[in-house]
Amino acid sequence: MSQQIWTIKDVIDWSIPFLKEKGSPSARLDAELLLSDVLACRRLDLYLDHHKPLNNEERSAFRDRIRRRSLGEPVAYILGRKEFYGHEFSVGPATLIPRPETEHLVEILLKSFPDDSQLTGLDVGTGTGCIAISLKKARPQWNLEAWDVSHEALSVAAKNAEKLSAPVTLEQRDALKDASWSACLHGFDFIASNPPYIAASERSELPVSVVRFEPSLALFAEESGLIFYRTFARKAAQSLRKGGKIFLEIGSGQASDVCLLLEESGWQDIAVHQDLAGLDRVITGTAPLT
Structure with a gap:
């Protein structure tokens, strides 16, 4: 037969x-x-x-x-790769899958500085390295440093930086620890981050493919999802040069809370930017004068 x-x-x-x-x-x-x-x-x-x-x-x-x-396994994990900002990034279970919404943060940041600027920037919670590496590809003259608390995630970021010929400095640091910030006083022109921002109480509202397969460390945050923004508001300015800026991706419904945290810590020029779907997606601000 x-x-x-x-x-x-x-x-x-x-x-x-x-x-x-x-x-x-x-x-x-x-x-x-x-x-x-x-x-x-x-x-x-x-x-x-x-x-x-x-x-x-x-x-x-x-x-x-x-x-x-x-x-329920995401296609990106099965393929081992995901496109972001025109580049193909390796992904794995230790890293969040890059989302199109985060490209909006990259675009806003690039438009905030002259093309020929010579800057030093920091990406906090880098994961695959997609933000720092995309910035480096667009502005080769910039010096980029990227932090992540996960050694496994940093290994993926290192692989992507090498593959895409985008040298960035990778550091294993916990952004919630004071020591991480005090180790780099006034060293950066900008700080960018897509931090964990989902409250644990929202776990049941997420797709199974996200909860079961993507790393909880990169998804969930304490204090109703606001702990990283609270830390940025209080600590990030000490690592920025005078006039330095911050670029933060936020979750749905978090704009007013994050803006308030920044305002209470003296940040200036705070602005909320919407994504292509009309949702509040990125908050920017300038470091406090003092």
């Missing part, structure tokens, strides 16, 4: 309803990304060559990826 032949079209047509049934909100995209990875081709090629049969090894590899996705 001859074995059934499975073409590209066949496996896509099978996988889409299967993934939908398992709860994927982007079943077609998931299937296309996973299959193009197996076949080492572009997504467009799946449709240009949709009658191409898959061999046993390709079918097995695709089934394994679909199985992992059906259990």
Whole structure:
């Protein structure tokens, strides 16, 4: 008896309803990304060559990826990579998956300084290194330092910095500790951060793919998600030069609380910036005069 032949079209047509049934909100995209990875081709090629049969090894590899996705594992972790600000970053279980919303922080920061400026900046909670490395690629003359409390995350960031030829200084530091800030007095022109900002009480509201697979250390924060912003408000200025600026990504509904924390600590020129969806996404400010 001859074995059934499975073409590209066949496996896509099978996988889409299967993934939908398992709860994927982007079943077609998931299937296309996973299959193009197996076949080492572009997504467009799946449709240009949709009658191409898959061999046993390709079918097995695709089934394994679909199985992992059906259990909720994010596509980025299955592929081991995610695009951010025009660059491909390696990702893993120790790092948060870079989001398009964070690109807005990078854009605002770049527009805040002249293209030919010579600056030193700090990225706090760097994860994959996507913020610091994207800034370095856009402004090669800048000196970028990046902190993370996780040694595993810093290993991923180092891999990305090397792969993208974007040298940044990586330091294992806990931003909630006074010693981290006192070790770099008045050394930076700006500080950027996409810190953990989700309250533990909101865990049940998050998708299973986030709670089960992404690192809690990079997601959840104490004091109703505000502890890092409170620390930035009180401590970050001592690491900034005169007139230094801060750029913070925030979560939904946090704008007024974060602005108040900065105001109470004397920060100037505080502004809230919305993302493409019209949601409050980034807060900027200038360091206190004293």
